[in-house]
Amino acid sequence: MRVSPTAFFCLLRAVSVSMSISVSLARRPFRAHSATSAFLSRVQPLGGVLSSRGRQGPARSSVRGVFGSAPDKKETAVASSSQRDVLSLYTMNSATEIPMSPAVSKGISVKAAPAGCSHLTWQGDLLLLPMMAESGDPSEIRFPWGDMDQKSGGLLMDLLEREKKNSAPPPAPEDSTKSKTFCLPQGNVVSVRTERGSSDPKDRVTVGIFGASDTQKEGGKGYSEVFAGLGKSLAEAAKKEKAETVAVSLPVPKGISEKETSQIVQTFAENFLLALCEDRRFLFGERADAPRCPLKSLEIWLPEGGGSGDTISAPASRAAAVADGVQVARELVNAPPNVCNPQSLAAYAESLAKENPDVMNVKIMDENQIEEMKMGAYMGVAQGSVYPPRLIHLTYKPPSASGGEKKVALVGKGLTFDSGGYNIKAGGGSMIELMKFDMGGAAAVLGTAKALTQLKPEGVEVHIIIAACENMISQTAMRPGDILKAANGKTIEVINTDAEGRLTLADALWYAQEQKPEAIVDIATLTGACMVALGKKYGGLMTPDENMATDLLNAAGTRNELFWRLPMATGEYKELMKSEAANLRNVGTKPYGGAITAAIFLQEFVSDKVPWAHLDIAGPVWDDKTNSPSGFGVRTLVEWVTQK
Incomplete structure (x- = not known):
């Protein structure tokens, strides 16, 4: 059948108008005008479903997975978990719930180290020995861990020498019983496998060395930022080493109050836990399935006279609660x-x-x-x-x-x-x-x-x-x-x-x-x-x-x-x-x-x-x-x- 050009363009125009009406209805917001409510309630436009009030809901699918309503038992029996996850990527607009990661503190114990335990006798995967510049000069960091260096056969001292980044003059000769001063990049963690007097592989420990500016309030970053950085650095080291058990000796300054000590512990623990967070909810494949840090416990020491176990346990519990709250805020925004x-x-x-x-x-x-x-x-x-x-x-x-x-x-x-x-x-x-x-x-x-x-x-x-x-x-x-x-x-x-x-x-x-x-x-x-x-x-x-x-x-x-x-x-x-x-x-x-x-x-x-x-x-x-x-x-x- 032959169609004249005029008739063809009239037909094309009619189709165009019809399509524009369909698109308009498909995008109809939840407040439809009353004059069209009855009509809209009988129409199911492309891409959405209209309720009797004329509100368009998001596009729906028979398979909604984690982003929409839970699939029924038949779907569960037919589709594997990974298949449902793949299919759900096409139906995110039907989300009625926000998927959330498990709480970061879940399964991780933050506590005081056992009484009588020291950095020389601790059994675990990763031990952090911080060094702080007491003088207020970030380039001067005291190294008080000579006994641990001896246990490592001098490996720690050698490692520190290799890690020097600044051009400060070498330390003056000192008696072997005294500490030495080194220059390290601020916030840097380095580690070494070191024997602790035994051939048993279980007696091996990774020792991390942390260098940062002083913990004194004058001339340095102040307590909060230093110990926040310490927590983040230890968490990164724990992830890198795939550690299950971690310990740290917090270099709490002498002479501060118990309240200030508790705040330091909380700041450190909060930032440690938050640095472990990984939001993989919307990833797929290798990045989503990559192994996570298997950490199970973090043990904390305070210097002699720095406080009791209660000084650690109470702020550690508080840190876990706050970290979970910050994680929730981050994931909702993300x-x-x-x-x-x-x-x-x-x-x-x-x-x-x-x-x-x-x-x-x-x-x-x-x-x-x-x-x-x-x-x-x-x-x-x-x-x-x-x-x-x-x-x-x-x-x-x-x-x-x-x-x-x-x-x-x-x-x-x-x-x-x-x-x-x-x-x-x-x-x-x-x-x-x-x-x-x-x-x-x-x-x-x-x-x-x-x-x-x-x-x-x-x-x-x-x-x-x-x-x-x-x-x-x-x-x-x-x-x-x-x-x-x-x-x-x-x-x-x-x-x-x-x-x-x-x-x-x-x-x-x-x-x-x-x-x-x-x-x-x-x-x-x-x-x-x-x-x-x-x-x-x-x-x-x-x-x-x-x-x-x-x-x-x-x-x-x-x-x-x-x-x-x-x-x-x-x-x-x-x-x-x-x-x-x-x-x-x-x-x-x-x-x-x-x-x-x-x-x-x-x-x-x-x-x-x-x-x-x-x-x-x-x-x-x-x-x-x-x-x-x-x-x-x-x-x-x-x-x-x-x-x-």
Whole structure:
């Protein structure tokens, strides 16, 4: 049959229109217009499934594996584990759970070395003998292990000589009973197999030598950074040597308090455990199946008079809990946005409460409940995504709660992906490919919750609140110029859709305040302006409350996390947030002070009677050196909460 050109182009046009309608329906967000709901409920477009409310769910498959619902028994019988894993790579969009690695502390015992044991008699795989420069000069490192060198037949001294990197003059001749001074690269671990007076292979031990700058507070790195580095270096040595049992003699400075000694032990053990973490959840093949470090125990000595076994065991247990919390934060941030979405993030919170019913309970609120609370700012951001929002409320109560506990709230920004909306993140430097980390605040508070379930601090009740959603582009997404009404009644003119985090936090802070806490801390990857001001290592701290500032900075300093206080500058910059059309605008009228004006905006949703602080972690949430999440904020929040 012959078709005329005119008829052919008319047919082509009709097919094109039909395809565009199908694509539009396939991308329909969860808030379908009521006029089309009945039609949409009967349509199953390519790539997704529509519910009776017109919400498109992610594409589903009969085989979902670890990223979706558990396969049924028939599937399990037919498909091997590896086959299901392969197939699940094609169905990540159906994820209802976030796969998580086993806790890093699981199966690893961190404890004090047995009484009477020394570096000369210890039996194990890897022994670390640190050397510290007591003078404050990083190039001068004392070597107090002459007896061990004799046992090795001089191998340790020879090794150290070969490892010299600096051009310092050779040490002066000394009596054999005295220590000698060497120059070593800071933070370097070297090792040697050495006989300990026996031909039995079991009596062989790897001895690691660690050189670092002094542990004195003046002139050196200070306690925290030195012992954090020591923990990381020992962990790397343990992985390299495939050690099952490891021991270290911590060179704790003389004359410090037992509290400072405990902090040193905790810092060392935390960083040791975290350096063992490997996130292989989304790898396949040889990299995924490579052998892991088989470590089972870490034993710690303190110098004579440095403290008892309790000085080691208590901070070691605390270190394990905090390390597990930091690991949770890292893995939640590192989960891709097609796996970590508002529903799967809420599912993780539910699993945490289910595993710890004695101290934790959870309430998850869907879009209908969020709308009932009139959270227009939050819903304005969420309405553009196919994934409906979830308001997560975890509550920690100590096992022996009496009702008189101090009540605090932690609010985490939970944007599981941020496209920028219609003010889309575009061009080099936009970091859109890393916007899975825009829920770094939510990850930090969930990591804190994980640590609290193990520490079980008394005397404090903690409310953990996350307004989880995505910021996407669609026909129902908010637009520049829209006016939103927050739960506290204030209206907000949307000037820039990429300033969305503060909109979700506005309603989350209001909800937190409704729990009647005595203090609120919010933590968020909120502004690029904070990153510009403070770089990638420091988080910004903003609060009108001096006591909050002092307590949080002290907590951060104790746990070796860097925060810098920025001024609220309400008197100088509040005018920049005024709108002619609404109560507020979501960005300032001037292109400066963006981190400060964001905090001023948030302050509008917290009562002056409630102490409140805002932590902006846009910079340190991601470690550029390792190209991975840092878990920043967990240690500070755990320290702050447990000191209440």
